[in-house]
Amino acid sequence: MIELKDISKIYQSKNGEITAVKNVNLSINKGEIFGIIGYSGAGKSTMIRLLNGLEKPTNGTVIVNGKQISSISGNELRNARQKISMIFQHFNLLWSRTVADNIAFPLEIAGITKNERSKRVKELIDLVGLSGRENAYPSQLSGGQKQRVGIARALANNPEVLLCDEATSALDPETTDSILELLLDINKRLGLTIVLITHEMHVIRKICNRVAVMEAGQVVEQGDVLQVFQNPQADITKNFVMQVSGTKESKESIEQILANYPTGKIVKLTFIGNKTEQPIISRLIKDFGVEVNIVHGNISQTTSGPYGTLIVQIDGDDVKVNQALHLLDQQEVQTEVIDHA
Numbered sequence: 001m002i003e004l005k006d007i008s009k010i011y012q013s014k015n016g017e018i019t020a021v022k023n024v025n026l027s028i029n030k031g032e033i034f035g036i037i038g039y040s041g042a043g044k045s046t047m048i049r050l051l052n053g054l055e056k057p058t059n060g061t062v063i064v065n066g067k068q069i070s071s072i073s074g075n076e077l078r079n080a081r082q083k084i085s086m087i088f089q090h091f092n093l094l095w096s097r098t099v100a101d102n103i104a105f106p107l108e109i110a111g112i113t114k115n116e117r118s119k120r121v122k123e124l125i126d127l128v129g130l131s132g133r134e135n136a137y138p139s140q141l142s143g144g145q146k147q148r149v150g151i152a153r154a155l156a157n158n159p160e161v162l163l164c165d166e167a168t169s170a171l172d173p174e175t176t177d178s179i180l181e182l183l184l185d186i187n188k189r190l191g192l193t194i195v196l197i198t199h200e201m202h203v204i205r206k207i208c209n210r211v212a213v214m215e216a217g218q219v220v221e222q223g224d225v226l227q228v229f230q231n232p233q234a235d236i237t238k239n240f241v242m243q244v245s246g247t248k249e250s251k252e253s254i255e256q257i258l259a260n261y262p263t264g265k266i267v268k269l270t271f272i273g274n275k276t277e278q279p280i281i282s283r284l285i286k287d288f289g290v291e292v293n294i295v296h297g298n299i300s301q302t303t304s305g306p307y308g309t310l311i312v313q314i315d316g317d318d319v320k321v322n323q324a325l326h327l328l329d330q331q332e333v334q335t336e337v338i339d340h341a
């Protein structure tokens, strides 16, 4: 559905050239939710502008929905862009228009008759859960409701691709979740391909099937969300995963436990899928007679299943401790000895 082939984007500035995107290759399938994550300045916004044709790449090709967006212009680009919609961090609503009229706006531009417009607007209002608020103005809505209007407006002309530019960054955590659930619902119901950019791993975990991690204009890692969570390769990806697994906070706990129990091994266990539901710890204790102290634990849901991390101190006879680690490996629980006491 979307192909980026060896894309680079170089901006000219007073201080010389800025490479915003460098040699990026990505392939996004029809109907998937694909996340691009990176810190500020990584090149995410540039990527999204390349996808909707607002920017031309310095090198490479962008293909969206069968059209080579990177080389077309004028009417051809305008037509192609009707199938590529977008929602924004700050909603970009028309403040002097009601909810219904905001949603009707792209339909007016597309020349849809008044009767058909009213019918479609009603459908969209129902779809995003805004029934009863048709005649409200944006200033009378909460942030979450404003984003629902943004989503309805983006869906008005039946797009094939929805681009989300930090769409939940201005919302509180609960509202963020309700908007993410709406996006997931729309993706399932309409088979819409969704590409989102974000700096929050929570967003990726909650709704994405696959993720690309960007740093300094490059994609440093990409893959299925669950795999990336279980086995992050790049340092930046490890940092993003820590946002969700909370293992950063546990450093203090590890220091504490080392001070209190200066024996054994501190091990980080990472497990995915139904392994999170097995009584692995009790097996270690029963089968090997080792002591297990839980330092930190966390289980998160992704669209492909649960993902968990557990940091434990395993203490006992060296041979038994190693056998316990071996059992964990056999159980496809990933183990990383993060500290020897």
Ligand SMILES: Nc1ncnc2c1ncn2[C@@H]1O[C@H](COP(=O)(O)OP(=O)(O)OP(=O)(O)O)[C@@H](O)[C@H]1O
Pocket (backbone or CB within 6 Å): 011, 012, 013, 018, 019, 020, 038, 039, 040, 041, 042, 043, 044, 045, 046, 047
């Ligand atoms: N029009 C432009 N002219 C010059 N430099 C630009 C332009 N747009 C972006 N850049 C530069 O390209 C780099 C990538 O910017 P970009 O906005 O794509 O990153 P980002 O990951 O979206 O960051 P943020 O989340 O802060 O928007 C930055 O160094 C930025 O200053």
